Amino acid sequence: MRIAVDAMGGDHAPDEIVRGALLYRASGGAAEIVLVGDPARLHASDGIGVEPATEVVEMGEHPGAALRRRGDTSIAVATRLVREGKADGVVSAGNTGATMAAALLILGRVRGIDRPALCGMLPTTKGGPACLLDAGATMDATAQNILQFARMASRFMERVHGVPSPSVGLLNVGEEPEKGGRIQLEAHELLRGAADIRFYGNVEGRDILHGTTDIVVTDGFTGNTVAKAMEGVLDVMTEGIRRDIFGGAGGKVAALVALPGIRRFRARMDYEPYVSAPLLGVNGVSVVTHGRARARMLKLAIDVAERSIASGLIAALGVAA
Amino acid sequence: MRIAVDAMGGDHAPDEIVRGALLYRASGGAAEIVLVGDPARLHASDGIGVEPATEVVEMGEHPGAALRRRGDTSIAVATRLVREGKADGVVSAGNTGATMAAALLILGRVRGIDRPALCGMLPTTKGGPACLLDAGATMDATAQNILQFARMASRFMERVHGVPSPSVGLLNVGEEPEKGGRIQLEAHELLRGAADIRFYGNVEGRDILHGTTDIVVTDGFTGNTVAKAMEGVLDVMTEGIRRDIFGGAGGKVAALVALPGIRRFRARMDYEPYVSAPLLGVNGVSVVTHGRARARMLKLAIDVAERSIASGLIAALGVAA
Numbered sequence: 116m117r118i119a120v121d122a123m124g125g126d127h128a129p130d131e132i133v134r135g136a137l138l139y140r141a142s143g144g145a146a147e148i149v150l151v152g153d154p155a156r157l158h159a160s161d162g163i164g165v166e167p168a169t170e171v172v173e174m175g176e177h178p179g180a181a182l183r184r185r186g187d188t189s190i191a192v193a194t195r196l197v198r199e200g201k202a203d204g205v206v207s208a209g210n211t212g213a214t215m216a217a218a219l220l221i222l223g224r225v226r227g228i229d230r231p232a233l234c235g236m237l238p239t240t241k242g243g244p245a246c247l248l249d250a251g252a253t254m255d256a257t258a259q260n261i262l263q264f265a266r267m268a269s270r271f272m273e274r275v276h277g278v279p280s281p282s283v284g285l286l287n288v289g290e291e292p293e294k295g296g297r298i299q300l301e302a303h304e305l306l307r308g309a310a311d312i313r314f315y316g317n318v319e320g321r322d323i324l325h326g327t328t329d330i331v332v333t334d335g336f337t338g339n340t341v342a343k344a345m346e347g348v349l350d351v352m353t354e355g356i357r358r359d360i361f362g363g364a365g366g367k368v369a370a371l372v373a374l375p376g377i378r379r380f381r382a383r384m385d386y387e388p389y390v391s392a393p394l395l396g397v398n399g400v401s402v403v404t405h406g407r408a409r410a411r412m413l414k415l416a417i418d419v420a421e422r423s424i425a426s427g428l429i430a431a432l433g434v435a436a
Numbered sequence: 437m438r439i440a441v442d443a444m445g446g447d448h449a450p451d452e453i454v455r456g457a458l459l460y461r462a463s464g465g466a467a468e469i470v471l472v473g474d475p476a477r478l479h480a481s482d483g484i485g486v487e488p489a490t491e492v493v494e495m496g497e498h499p500g501a502a503l504r505r506r507g508d509t510s511i512a513v514a515t516r517l518v519r520e521g522k523a524d525g526v527v528s529a530g531n532t533g534a535t536m537a538a539a540l541l542i543l544g545r546v547r548g549i550d551r552p553a554l555c556g557m558l559p560t561t562k563g564g565p566a567c568l569l570d571a572g573a574t575m576d577a578t579a580q581n582i583l584q585f586a587r588m589a590s591r592f593m594e595r596v597h598g599v600p601s602p603s604v605g606l607l608n609v610g611e612e613p614e615k616g617g618r619i620q621l622e623a624h625e626l627l628r629g630a631a632d633i634r635f636y637g638n639v640e641g642r643d644i645l646h647g648t649t650d651i652v653v654t655d656g657f658t659g660n661t662v663a664k665a666m667e668g669v670l671d672v673m674t675e676g677i678r679r680d681i682f683g684g685a686g687g688k689v690a691a692l693v694a695l696p697g698i699r700r701f702r703a704r705m706d707y708e709p710y711v712s713a714p715l716l717g718v719n720g721v722s723v724v725t726h727g728r729a730r731a732r733m734l735k736l737a738i739d740v741a742e743r744s745i746a747s748g749l750i751a752a753l754g755v756a757a
Contacts, residue, residue, distance in 0.1 A: 177612075240672055251609055254617035288572055288660040291498075296575035296657045320665030324672045336617045337658050339609040344641030344662045348669040351561055351645045356677065359701035360694050369694035376687045380680035 116145055118420050119202035122152035123171040123189040124209020126407050129156050132208065135413025136163055142414065146421050149202055151193040168192035171209070174406060178212035182220065190214055194221045197399045204400030204420040206391070208408040214401060215252055215394055222399040225433045230256065231396035232264040232335070233403065234271065235342040236389045239326025244389040246272055247286075247323055247331045251339035252394065258301035261285070261332050262309060267395040267432050268330040269312045274426035275419060276389065284318030284328035286337060292317065298334065306332075391416035393423050395432065400424050437466055439741050440523035443473035444492040444510040445530020447728050450477050453529065456734025457484055463735065467742050470523055472514040489513035492530070495727060499533035503541065511535055515542045518720045525721030525741040527712070529729040535722060536573055536715055543720040546754045551577065552717035553585040553656070554724065555592065556663040557710045560647030565710040567593055568607075568644055568652045572660035573715065579622035582606070582653050583630060588716040588753050589651040590633045595747035596740060597710065605639030605649035607658060613638065619655065627653075712737035714744050716753065721745050 168189040196202035235250030272281040391404035404416035489510040517523035556571030593602040712725035725737035
């Protein structure tokens, strides 16, 4: 097994990306790694090769335009390795839009899947992850698209996260089946009738973090805005705790006393083990991780790619079609 | 001026509702209050009258069905007082759907407004409130509906919260004008061309709490799911702080030391002064407040109704039509 890693993508590329690859190998990872990027900044080592790519898609750049204008970006070169069978999957912490665009343009879609979906993986209070999708790949999703998202996420949670028969909730404004707009009403019916998923019913925004269901499906517009709004609350609360509660002299003393508790809290909020997820619906394993990934998160993203490949995820996604 | 208060709506009705009305009067409120509900549990006093209503719409009940089946619910009776000119506005902490349904059925819409919108009022890190709407009144909103929401919210923030020339952001998946689905692309164009609002451009979910704009507009489906998802994060974080960081013996000591900071943090997160907002687009002042409102929040909701009435909000909403 061989996994291509976009060594130039992400806020801490290439150094932390390289460290992540080394960490993966040192921890006994089964796959060989190919680091894709500037050869002057990358070095081959045991089980780690280098594939040169001269360009990078920057974080703020328009993904489609960047890929059209410059053929030799690290994400395009890495994704082409997968298409050409020289790698079994690709991992990137770079511009998510560019990773998606490269996957769609270069790998194409899985047969039977009309539109791709991105998983937003979140920690839950009951422990373990929940998968919110689509987190931003397909804006104007139809009910049929949402059904396909539910199927793909079910196979993903079964195979990559070992959740047997994962439950699926439809994100809605209330639990009752008659809630929501046109798309939700239609999607509810389709999901209820699908034999290859375990449909729980409607869930609300506050259910996501409680892990009411293993999977929460919605269109890419709603999923993306909800995920970013949740991130915003998290940031504001974290900053408030740091500044208001533990800032100043008294606060610093309190922080020392509360240290074991702060560590407990952090451990509970640690989403690094599952934040990375493949873009579902493209014809190859293309794992997206956070732009702020450092070595540990990158290593864990490679783990996700490895499990996706080893479990035959891509072939399973087309089964329902 | 006279304000009808649904004395039977909300988790702490009628006692906390009555206490809220007394608090409003004691603090020099300009309006007379009419408490609407079970006369056996309500008592008239100086500036506070009682209007009997025998039924209540329960929190979990289907609002439309409840209003059709039982004519004598407290929210219906209170709203009819407004239609009949016996009150200038209504305030309820009860079932939001029922308050909206009663307002639409009994008061009707403002001329020139096609669909109503509910404000979700939130605290921001820059201080002062932001208005997220529509927070759940109109599911399948068109771009034209969203433009009307922006106009109504602008008049509301100017007149009721004293924000001169409030800025309006369109909730979207990115800042660039070409982001989003069909509705967002069309709404962006309409908002940009509107002379009677100050359009900032697209904003993302994480901008809401930062107060990037005074108003964030979106359809009622997205607004409702986003608001509930944000509430979910808040609950999970608050519970985590309480249990993980300040639970246990060491945590309790830390909490004592950190008490001034905890108070600062709570004060910053205090949204009670503006959480209540009128349903915009119905032909009368109908203020919705939180189901868990106690006396202080209810008193502040009456303040919002008073300012809405005194400032001629309803007449201003139709101006742009």
